[in-house]
Amino acid sequence: MKIVTSYQKLLHSHSIRDGHPVFQGWNYTDSELKQWFTQISTQQMLDTAQTYLNEVEAIVNRVEAYFETTLPGELVLIPSMGDIDGFARYDRGHHTVMLGIDFPDASIEYLRALTAHELSHVYRDHSPAVWGFLGKPLGQVTRDEYLEATTGREHLISEGLATLASQAIYPEFPVHDHHYYDLDEMNWCFSNDVKINEALERCVKESDPDPWKFYRPGLVAKGSPSRTHYYWAAKRIQNWIQSTHGMTLLKAHALPADEIRAF
Numbered sequence: 001m002k003i004v005t006s007y008q009k010l011l012h013s014h015s016i017r018d019g020h021p022v023f024q025g026w027n028y029t030d031s032e033l034k035q036w037f038t039q040i041s042t043q044q045m046l047d048t049a050q051t052y053l054n055e056v057e058a059i060v061n062r063v064e065a066y067f068e069t070t071l072p073g074e075l076v077l078i079p080s081m082g083d084i085d086g087f088a089r090y091d092r093g094h095h096t097v098m099l100g101i102d103f104p105d106a107s108i109e110y111l112r113a114l115t116a117h118e119l120s121h122v123y124r125d126h127s128p129a130v131w132g133f134l135g136k137p138l139g140q141v142t143r144d145e146y147l148e149a150t151t152g153r154e155h156l157i158s159e160g161l162a163t164l165a166s167q168a169i170y171p172e173f174p175v176h177d178h179h180y181y182d183l184d185e186m187n188w189c190f191s192n193d194v195k196i197n198e199a200l201e202r203c204v205k206e207s208d209p210d211p212w213k214f215y216r217p218g219l220v221a222k223g224s225p226s227r228t229h230y231y232w233a234a235k236r237i238q239n240w241i242q243s244t245h246g247m248t249l250l251k252a253h254a255l256p257a258d259e260i261r262a263f
């Protein structure tokens with residue numbers, strides 16, 4: 001995968017024009033960029049970004065070794081501007097992963113796990129069988145068609161697999177790092193497993209499931225964190241892999257959502 005270090009250029013020039021076209025399209029101004037680097041960024045944020053820049057090649061190599069392939073597309077490293085963490089953007093067989101590497105409170109462990117997570121989406125999205133039902137080569141699938149074809153079930157499968165891939169690639173990190181939770185949020189999920197299961201079971205039984213609503217904190221019950229659907233899907237897919245003869249996490253990544261009978 002090609003690594004594009006927009007962050008470095010923008011840090012020195014404070015000029016949006018030096019950013020990747022996707023970043024340019026988000027309409028930040030030069031003065032907002034300058035303010036971000038000179039007034040809002042803390043030393044800790046600048047240091048974490050620098051550590052990541054020094055490591056990024058090794059991180060991508062580790063992820064690609066896990067997937068046993070060179071991943072297509074580009075990984076674009078940008079200032080987070082306080083908003084952007086990780087975002088994998090598909091268009092006509094090409095992938096652009098935008099990664100804000102100076103997110104406030106981000107640690108290097110968080111960025112490693114996030115990279116593994118986003119690149120798992122890239123691997124899955126470039127596995128032809130996943131989108132086989134569209135009946136055309138991936139290079140002809142536009143961004144709009146891709147978004148239209150991403151059902152609630154595919155979203156759950158894809159996020160569950162990405163959470164598991166992050167754990168498989170960085171098993172030395174505590175589990176809450178792979179869910180982007182603090183310890184309290186992770187423990188909330190462990191203690192309220194039954195409530196999470198009931199809410200997601202109800203969701204997937206609907207005729208057109210909407211798991212995206214689980215990005216909202218407090219949806220499952222008072223105090224529930226965001227993204228409980230990642231936690232739920234990862235757990236269910238893990239159980240399915242373990243109970244399915246010959247199945248592995250890598251093989252599951254390349255299967256259409258309907259063939260992963262985890263829920």
Ligand SMILES: [Zn+2]
Nearest residue numbers: 117121159162
């Ligand atoms: Zn994801």
